[in-house]
Amino acid sequence: MSVQLLADLSVFVLSLLLGFEVIGRVPTTLHTPLMSAANSVHGIVLAGALLIALSAEGVFGYALVFVTAAFAAMNVVGGYVVTDRMLEMFRPRPGRTSGGER
Amino acid sequence: MGALDVVIRLVYLAVATCFVLGLHLMNSPVTARRGNLLSAGAMAVAVVATVAVLVETGTVRPWGWAALAAGAGLGAGLGLLLARRVMMTAMPQLVSLFNAVGGGAAALIGVHDFAVHSGGRDGSLPVVLDVLIGAVTFSGSLVAAGKLQGLVPGRPLVFPGVRLLTPALALIMVAAAVLVLVAGGGAVALAVLGAASLAFGVLMVLPIGGADMPVVISLLNAFTGTAVAMAGFALGNAVLITAGALVGASGAILTKLMADAMNRSLAGIVAGGFGTGDELSPGPAG
Numbered sequence: 001m002s003v004q005l006l007a008d009l010s011v012f013v014l015s016l017l018l019g020f021e022v023i024g025r026v027p028t029t030l031h032t033p034l035m036s037a038a039n040s041v042h043g044i045v046l047a048g049a050l051l052i053a054l055s056a057e058g059v060f061g062y063a064l065v066f067v068t069a070a071f072a073a074m075n076v077v078g079g080y081v082v083t084d085r086m087l088e089m090f091r092p093r094p095g096r097t098s099g100g101e102r
Numbered sequence: 103m104g105a106l107d108v109v110i111r112l113v114y115l116a117v118a119t120c121f122v123l124g125l126h127l128m129n130s131p132v133t134a135r136r137g138n139l140l141s142a143g144a145m146a147v148a149v150v151a152t153v154a155v156l157v158e159t160g161t162v163r164p165w166g167w168a169a170l171a172a173g174a175g176l177g178a179g180l181g182l183l184l185a186r187r188v189m190m191t192a193m194p195q196l197v198s199l200f201n202a203v204g205g206g207a208a209a210l211i212g213v214h215d216f217a218v219h220s221g222g223r224d225g226s227l228p229v230v231l232d233v234l235i236g237a238v239t240f241s242g243s244l245v246a247a248g249k250l251q252g253l254v255p256g257r258p259l260v261f262p263g264v265r266l267l268t269p270a271l272a273l274i275m276v277a278a279a280v281l282v283l284v285a286g287g288g289a290v291a292l293a294v295l296g297a298a299s300l301a302f303g304v305l306m307v308l309p310i311g312g313a314d315m316p317v318v319i320s321l322l323n324a325f326t327g328t329a330v331a332m333a334g335f336a337l338g339n340a341v342l343i344t345a346g347a348l349v350g351a352s353g354a355i356l357t358k359l360m361a362d363a364m365n366r367s368l369a370g371i372v373a374g375g376f377g378t379g380d381e382l383s384p385g386p387a388g
Contacts, residue, residue: 012335015118024129024355026128041349056218
């Protein structure tokens with residue numbers, strides 16, 4: 001086992017534990033927006049899509065980069081925009097107290 | 103370690119921190135929108151930092167840049183269009199679609215890593231898990247989106263033999279994974295693994311009723327997070343590992359919370375078809 005792998009494994013396990021704790025108190029109304037927000041966060045796969053271009057060559061390689069980048073970018077941009085639209089519904093209207101009738 | 107490398111790693115650390123804080127702010131309706139914006143800002147920074155890595159390393163060929171720019175432009179445009187245009191009621195299936203492409207991207211990173219770094223002979227465990235989980239979540243999420251959109255019948259689809267076919271596919275996946283890992287099965291074994299995983303994803307979601315789809319989408323979302331973390335191992339990239347593991351774990355907890363809120367057991371939902379109450383209602387709402 002290399003030092004790099006051990007370091008990565010530590011980060012992985014601690015991030016898992018953090019993930020178990022971080023959303024513990026979420027109310028039921030926020031379940032779907034939270035699912036969508038978590039969905040956007042794994043859009044970080046776009047960084048991975050960029051990194052594979054470093055070693056891509058040949059028609060197959062470029063095609064792979066193209067499709068991966070398209071998929072990942074769609075995940076990121078669409079994910080954040082749709083989450084924001086969901087959360088817009090929770091914004092209290094001006095001139096009204098929050099929790100009142102919409 | 104060069105100066106830029108240090109800066110990039112620190113930026114990635116800050117990005118990962120913002121993802122955690124962003125998700126945490128989603129615990130309350132008052133701060134939720136701020137949390138999403140924080141997360142989105144961190145994502146933009148991560149992408150810029152990664153582009154800086156590409157420029158600094160300088161091994162991306164012109165066609166590579168073209169493929170990246172065209173792909174990212176197309177994906178971003180399509181994602182923006184869909185997210186803006188979709189009706190409020192159709193949002194869950196759109197989230198499922200975005201989840202599908204995220205899983206697909208993670209699986210393709212595994213394929214690339216296999217083709218380039220191991221010379222197409224044998225792969226590492228993270229690469230195998232990346233392709234397996236990514237492919238399952240890609241096809242599974244597409245079926246889930248199709249069910250909610252009405253393209254696939256929303257009722258639990260159980261056909262004769264499916265109870266045997268699913269375990270058989272699981273066996274093929276394990277066998278292909280072992281071949282790739284230790285027996286030098288090469289590209290053919292990886293292709294079999296990918297195809298079996300895609301089929302498994304379809305068969306996993308088909309027997310589940312439309313009313314349970316939000317929980318299933320959340321579960322597949324957690325899968326994608328794990329696949330992205332595996333892609334992070336393959337690429338040796340800490341921010342992918344952190345964000346992926348974060349989504350994998352919080353997605354799993356959220357799946358449990360959603361199932362509890364619907365008074366359903368997660369095991370019962372995933373088992374699908376039988377004894378879930380779905381067959382009692384002719385047309386499940388959803």
